[in-house]
Amino acid sequence: MNAHQDWLETDFYAVLGVAATASEDEVKKAYKKLARELHPDRNPGDKAAEERFKAVSRAKEVLSDAKTRKEYDEFRRLSREGGFGAGRGGPGGPGGPGGPFFDGDVNLNDLLSGLFGGGGPARGPRRGGAMGPRPGVDVQAHLSLDFVDAVSGLETTITVGGRQVKTRLPAGVKDGQTIRLRGKGEPGVNGGPAGDLLLELSVAAHPTFGRKGHDLTVTVPVTYTEAVLGAEIEAPTLDGAAVRLKVPPGSRTGRVLRAKGRGAAGHDLLVTIEVAVPQHVSTEERALLEQLAVLEQQRASPRGTR
DSSP states (O other): OTTTTHHHHHHHHHTTTTTTTTTTTHHHHHHHHHHHHHHHHHHHTOOOHHHHHHHHHHHHHHHHHHHHHHHHHHHHHHHHHHTTEEEEEESTTTTESOOOSSSSTBBBBHHHHHTTTTTSSSOOOSSSSOOOOOOOOEEEEEEEEOOOHHHHHHEEEEEEEEEEEEEEOTOOOOOOOEEEHHHOOOOBBTTTTOOOOOEEEEEEOSOOOOOOTTTTEEEEEHHHHHHHHOOEEEEETTTTTOEEEEETTTTTTTOEEEETTSTTTOOOOEEEEOOOOSOOOOHHHHHHHHHHHHHTTOOOOTTTTO
């Protein structure tokens, strides 16, 4: 099939379930929702879901690029108005007004080139003839990653349109990020360069760690006495080996301690301390706390009152 033949046959807005006036954000949101639902990883062996996933990816590829979307909208407008000239049989040439737009020899790429400035004035469709090199179409795909692979980087193989594409994802990719893989899209025509693969990523959350820029984050509880008197504590790291850190005396909840180079890919680990308040105390602990409360009354209240 010609690279743009589906422009004639497919309403990409309907594929994504959005209006023709949808904003770029609405298009991306609709695509992301459908891509998650239809992704082959979630529907193994489901050919219908696989075909829908391909259709949704193609729709997003066309509608998420402002220039391509404008061309697509104009193309469909002209097709509805019969603006591509006569078809088969009847007045004004084969087909006359209202007939089919193209016959089997029409080259849709040539038509698009004429319509949208592909070199020289629009000449309309032509039959046969040599065609110069044309770049391949960009392809959209989706990849789900776990947290560790995303922050550490990995080498993986992706199946796109029946092809196996091997790539190396850099360390530190984020949820929702799109990676452009040059030359991994559809092959070019007549020696033209291949298109790109636009790989949209979904990164799962981690039960322990978070991210701040390139650094990892983790929250570690400390006792009241550790926070007041200071202490040396252990914090977990992504590779499983604990790191020891000093909690300065008088530390409050929310204080951040930095463990240099103990995050992922040589970045830092940011450890936030949280003063843990016990839900239950023993009789002995209660007695000591009551003594402490008496001593605290001799100091100014942290609320500014006695």
